[in-house]
Amino acid sequence: MRLSSLGYVARDGFRNIWRNKIMSIASISTVAISLFLLGCVWLFVANVNNMVFNVESELEINAYVEQDLPRETAQALASDIGAYDGVASVEFIPKEEGILMLENRFGTEADLAGTVGENNPLPDMIQLKATNPDLVPVLAEKLTAMEGIDQVRYGQGMVEKLLKTADWLERAGFIGLICISIAAIFLISTSIRVTVFARRDEITIMRLVGATNWYIRWPFLIEGMLTGFFGALLAVAILVLGYNKLVISLMTNMSFIPIMTDQATLLLLGRNILLYGAGLGIVGSFLSVFRYLRV
Amino acid sequence: MIQFFNVNKIYEAEVRVEALKDVNLQIENGEFIFLVGPSGAGKSTLTKLIIREETASSGQVLSDGKSLARMKQRDIPFYRRRIGFVFQDFRLLMTRTVYENVAFAAEAVEMTTTEVRQRVPLVLDMMGIADKRNAYPHQLSGGQQQRLGIARAMVNNPTMIIADEPTGNLDPETSAEIMRIFQAINRRGTTVLIATHDKDMVNLMRKRVIALKEGRIVRDERNGGYQHEA
Numbered sequence: 247m248r249l250s251s252l253g254y255v256a257r258d259g260f261r262n263i264w265r266n267k268i269m270s271i272a273s274i275s276t277v278a279i280s281l282f283l284l285g286c287v288w289l290f291v292a293n294v295n296n297m298v299f300n301v302e303s304e305l306e307i308n309a310y311v312e313q314d315l316p317r318e319t320a321q322a323l324a325s326d327i328g329a330y331d332g333v334a335s336v337e338f339i340p341k342e343e344g345i346l347m348l349e350n351r352f353g354t355e356a357d358l359a360g361t362v363g364e365n366n367p368l369p370d371m372i373q374l375k376a377t378n379p380d381l382v383p384v385l386a387e388k389l390t391a392m393e394g395i396d397q398v399r400y401g402q403g404m405v406e407k408l409l410k411t412a413d414w415l416e417r418a419g420f421i422g423l424i425c426i427s428i429a430a431i432f433l434i435s436t437s438i439r440v441t442v443f444a445r446r447d448e449i450t451i452m453r454l455v456g457a458t459n460w461y462i463r464w465p466f467l468i469e470g471m472l473t474g475f476f477g478a479l480l481a482v483a484i485l486v487l488g489y490n491k492l493v494i495s496l497m498t499n500m501s502f503i504p505i506m507t508d509q510a511t512l513l514l515l516g517r518n519i520l521l522y523g524a525g526l527g528i529v530g531s532f533l534s535v536f537r538y539l540r541v
Numbered sequence: 542m543i544q545f546f547n548v549n550k551i552y553e554a555e556v557r558v559e560a561l562k563d564v565n566l567q568i569e570n571g572e573f574i575f576l577v578g579p580s581g582a583g584k585s586t587l588t589k590l591i592i593r594e595e596t597a598s599s600g601q602v603l604s605d606g607k608s609l610a611r612m613k614q615r616d617i618p619f620y621r622r623r624i625g626f627v628f629q630d631f632r633l634l635m636t637r638t639v640y641e642n643v644a645f646a647a648e649a650v651e652m653t654t655t656e657v658r659q660r661v662p663l664v665l666d667m668m669g670i671a672d673k674r675n676a677y678p679h680q681l682s683g684g685q686q687q688r689l690g691i692a693r694a695m696v697n698n699p700t701m702i703i704a705d706e707p708t709g710n711l712d713p714e715t716s717a718e719i720m721r722i723f724q725a726i727n728r729r730g731t732t733v734l735i736a737t738h739d740k741d742m743v744n745l746m747r748k749r750v751i752a753l754k755e756g757r758i759v760r761d762e763r764n765g766g767y768q769h770e771a
């Protein structure tokens with residue numbers, strides 16, 4: 247095929263999608279939903295790994311101070327706790343500082359502190375480290391019972407449970423990936439087959455006037471690739487928007503969850519999903535083109 | 542030049558059909574030939590062998606001395622670009638305009654957009670349908686539709702035009718008009734081969750006539766007519 251014909255086949259590829267709207271929409275949505283679910287699994291697993299990485303040690307305990315407790319009382323509480331047996335270190339983190347830490351984690355652009363202003367929803371926090379992991383539950387229990395302490399969080403147990411879930415999800419996700427791929431390929435190839443059928447007159451004419459096989463095939467391959475790509479694009483858009491929403495909401499309401507906010511990782515995920523979607527489309531259209539398109 | 546040497550064509554469908562039997566013929570460049578015979582005689586099969594839609598079951602079909610059966614798969618499109626094919630049922634794209642129908646073929650043979658823009662108006666003009674360029678096929682008369690079919694076949698400036706019953710769906714007057722177009726094309730040096738069973742037309746034109754019957758050539762006559770059997 248001549249390079250100058252690229253415009254023709256690309257145009258016809260888009261046209262194919264358009265003229266076979268119903269099937270195209272069905273294929274694109276299926277790809278989108280499948281890849282979206284996959285992306286969710288991937289994000290969950292990535293977050294668990296990130297969390298394990300973030301929780302420096304199993305020794306850390308965060309105690310959130312009641313919202314209306316005076317600052318001095320809270321600080322006094324912190325120094326009391328510092329004197330307990332089994333406490334290696336203690337640090338008082340006022341909510342102004344807490345929001346800055348959040349901001350750091352979220353990335354450089356977000357001005358959380360500026361956004362929330364006076365209405366900082368975070369509580370003041372007392373962060374302590376136990377001398378021994380076995381003491382963490384005991385200390386936590388003790389803190390919970392204290393006057394002026396609202397909630398106590400510590401990682402122990404949860405991390406392992408999460409890791410197990412993530413591991414299981416990773417396996418399930420892999421099997422899901424295979425099933426989803428087969429379904430998506432099948433649907434895309436069916437969709438292409440419908441277009442091949444709808445264009446049979448044009449194909450006859452092209453063959454008889456002397457179009458090369460590749461000139462005839464390319465629009466269908468492009469159609470498949472675009473179908474997969476558009477589906478993936480939809481999935482990525484929903485994933486990125488939804489995830490960033492989730493991050494903001496988690497950070498302001500449940501800041502103890504160390505959610506992954508690395509935009510580079512998110513971009514990488516997006517790119518991979520797009521490539522994967524396009525790949526599914528190409529495989530699907532190849533199957534149809536070489537089976538149903540007599541050239 | 543097209544040559545047939547002892548060509549047999551057998552279709553192995555549910556029933557075995559011997560569509561062509563021991564066909565020998567030679568078509569020189571620039572000739573005007575009618576291929577006649579009753580329905581089922583093998584006319585369409587013969588044209589399909591020339592455009593390499595089908596291959597001979599035995600014997601040889603040569604184009605410029607080269608065997609079509611042995612032509613490489615990837616060379617076939619380029620071979621077909623030198624032949625324009627015209628259908629009985631026109632085979633126009635009903636959702637595209639006159640211009641787009643011809644441009645479709647021009648793009649299929651990978652002319653550049655510039656070439657397409659130059660060539661398409663030229664053949665539309667040649668066929669006398671330039672003023673219809675934005676019309677859709679259903680807005681054309683039968684004769685105009687077939688002119689469009691011929692325009693499409695001519696867009697690549699072929700050395701040979703093959704038409705399979707091009708006037709089968711047209712009234713006598715319109716048929717005569719289409720024949721005049723083929724004559725004009727032939728006068729410019731293009732070989733023309735027309736499969737037909739339009740007796741009056743063939744008798745009127747006094748061109749070379751090849752008559753098929755049950756797959757055999759029963760007559761091959763210069764300046765022939767349709768009627769009398771050889």
Ligand SMILES: Nc1ncnc2c1ncn2[C@@H]1O[C@H](COP(=O)(O)OP(=O)(O)O)[C@@H](O)[C@H]1O
Nearest residue numbers: 552554558560579580581582583584585586587
């Ligand atoms: N693709 C095919 N498969 C099986 N038989 C065919 C096929 N094409 C044509 N034939 C048979 O071959 C014979 C010649 O057909 P054809 O060449 O179309 O004749 P004509 O064009 O003169 O009417 C007929 O008996 C027809 O039924």
Ligand SMILES: [Mg+2]
Nearest residue numbers: 584585586705
């Ligand atoms: Mg026929």
